[in-house]
Amino acid sequence: MALEAIIGLEVHAQLLTRSKMFCRCSTDPSAGPNTVVCPICTAMPGVLPVINRRAVELVVRTGLALNCSIASHSIFARKNYWYPDLPKNYQISQYELPLCRDGYLDIDVNGQKRRIRIRRVHLEEDTGKLYHTAGNESRIDFNRCGVPLMEIVSEPDMRSADEAREYLVALRQVLRYIGVCTGNMEEGSFRCEPNVNVRDTESGAKTGISELKNLNSFRAVHQSVDFEIARHTRLLQRGETVPRQTRRWHPSDESRGGYTDVMRSKEEAHDYRYFPEPDLVPMRIGDDWLSEIRAGMPELPQQKRERFVSQYALTPYDAGVLTQSLEFAQYFEAAVAACRAGQVAEAAKRVSKWLQGEMSRLLNETGQDIADVPARPEHVAELLELVEEGKLTGTIAKEVFEEMFRTGKPAPQIVSERGIEVVGDASELERIVDQVLADHAEVVAKVKSGKTQSKGFLVGQVMKATRGQAVPQIVNDIIDRRLGV
Template sequence: MTTQPLIGLEVHAQLLTASKMFCGCPTEFGAPPNTQVCPICTAQPGALPVPNQRAVEMTILTGLALHCDIAPRSVFARKNYFYPDLTKNYQISQYEQPLCENGYVLIDTESGPKRIRVRRVHLEEDTGKNIHGGAGAASRIDFNRCGLPLMEIVSEPDLTSADECRAYLQKLQLILRWIGVCNGNMEEGSMRCEPTVNVIEVGGSAKTALVEIKNLASFRAVHQAVDYEILRHTRALLAGESTTRETRRWLAEGRTETMRSKEEAHDYRYFPEPDLMPLEVDEAMVTRIGADMPEGPDEVRERLIEQYELSSYDATVMTQSREFAAFFEAAAGAAEDPKAVANWMQGDFARLLNETGTPLAESKVSPAGLADLVRLIADGAISGKMAKTVFERMFETGKAPALIVDEEGMSQISDTSALEPVIDKAIADNPEAVENYRSGKKKALGALVGQIMKETKGQANPALVNELLVQRLGE
């Protein structure tokens, strides 16, 4: 029997609004418990919700970025269940008429680009947080998160491996950050993922029951949990064992366990939310929101390949974020050597940003500064080795590279008359190396170059030194 895993991903993304979904409470992460709450988000009697216009617009923008149809009419619904993290005993969500439907995300796979269909994007509110394991037999509830605006992005089961799931999540994270609607932080829970997994028989009718996985707080956990479930389902299918539709929890020890059976838990008795009016989105509104849409990561990537002749790999690295791509373009436009700019950005620049934990936006290096540095190297004013030191100073101080070269007396010696005495001295000091070179051991030149670089404190132009040496020794 040939088997095929089918995985769908449900992603919850917290929108970057200033206030909550249905009330004016602030949305900052990490505030002391129950200090960002009000009568509405704690469901005091008589309090009524009013939707956040910005959250609606951000969801529509997301729908456009994911190539969705935007519903001309959309309604909120009550999802009824009892749990202490829910103040109203229902969650306001969308059910039959979501804001966005029928889109897709393009991912890179080993066999080329693949289209992962997006079934729907809808708007809802987050729940509070239960803090377990406190003193005694009590659970503590913090409602700061209750009512935060969430988008739920549901894919079709088009993913067939853990690698594809990761690629999809990374792409989705990139897009959401790119258009500025979500910070994509999985550790803080502002982007959460619940995969639905089963395995089917290819060309047959055998299949395992759908399982939803919860408690995944990183890309790595998603990858591991999906891999684990694919293996579990495949074994069950091959052995002809029956499986049950259920929700399973991922455990840090590297396996999943049953959390609850699905039929029971999913009886949510949805009905239209009587406290809220429908949303009507006309074409003018879609056009107005779409006007805020930046050129997307895929488009920018293609353009970088075309316009700056970058390799596909370089173009992917340069479009890791909108800020990174903008920095690259600003520097490449001024530097005349886009490839060199790309090398610096993914080399020393990325390393220093990473080592110091500095976001690109806060870096002291400007695109013009990086372009200047690349030009100094191209002009032969400094060597590649010196440039590394200059760049570190730029990163620390934000000074222009030419100024650093001046101040630190680092400029390269490319003046033949200045180098000749040093070369003469090296030849005189190393008769053996000279002898070896002349008898055919070309490597012997290295010893001479080494002494010249030492004498000039690394400032001699290495290409020129080589050229002059070869010329002199050939005489």
């Protein structure tokens, strides 16, 4: 048997509109239960929906970013099913004639380029939220009901859990770049349902597709897809049939590893009796409107990566890291632009190194977004120039940056407040250190033999030679380097 996995992803992304899809209620996710609801989104008798133009534009924008053909003629459809989070007993969605179809997204998996085709991108409305109580009742909050939701369906072009995760990461990056979705999986504004099965490429035998639910992180997507591939492979090898099913992912806990189990068999669930929505007239996307939307498209991640390589002479790897988020890329460009003298490529290299090093470290430690950091790009540029001019050593610059990161104070202010005054340039200080080490060979020998407390004497000598103008920490660092301790 030569087995291969077949994976397609259905992604639901809440659109970044201010009001709902078919009524003017706010989409504010922090509103109290049932405070952003009206007769339209709770399906009171006699109401009619009206389409939010912005939501249509955001879906078209997504279609353009994903290389889709945009439908000149598109309609909404009713998807009929009965569940308490859906007060109309149907969801307004799209079936025939979706807004976008036949696109692709190129991804990089372990250094290899893969093209994942996009089958369709369509517009629909989100459902309410059900909260299960201790008793045999559920509570319903309809705030989310009617929030614009975009569904992005890939072709089953992925062959491994790694590919599925990379596709999802790249897709989220695109949606964030073009400003259509926050991409927050934990909060559910970006949701993923993989379809997984396994095929024997020799005999053509296939297992039934598993549709996976309850995945609220990239990790969960990766693990659940891996789990399903292994399960299907095992069953296929044993010659057992694997039925088409919707399965729920249970993350690992102390008692057992992550696993999936059956939610429902699929044949029964999918009888949605779609038909064209009689309450809404068709959408026509003419050339004028399309060019208007196209003109508002920002640079996409891939374009930005390529430009960073050519404009700043960065390696593709560095360009990839710096463009991971739009905010990070913007910060980088602003900092490079604020560097005064010298070659752009050199400034870019310094800024790139600093952002990937110190900045990323502090962002990870504090869990902050770069956009919220008080230290602005021009402050970073200024700090790096002080280092470049030899006025600060790398170690001191790191300390200065930690305060800058917290407070947003410019480097010269922090330097003067802390009384950091650097004598001459770093090479001058190094010359003095070398002289002191040469004059006190017996102490150097002690330090090297492990009596590190004797180092204080050497530092003291350097401080004396500089009349206290040097920064002890810097002196200490230089001595450590020279003695290799």
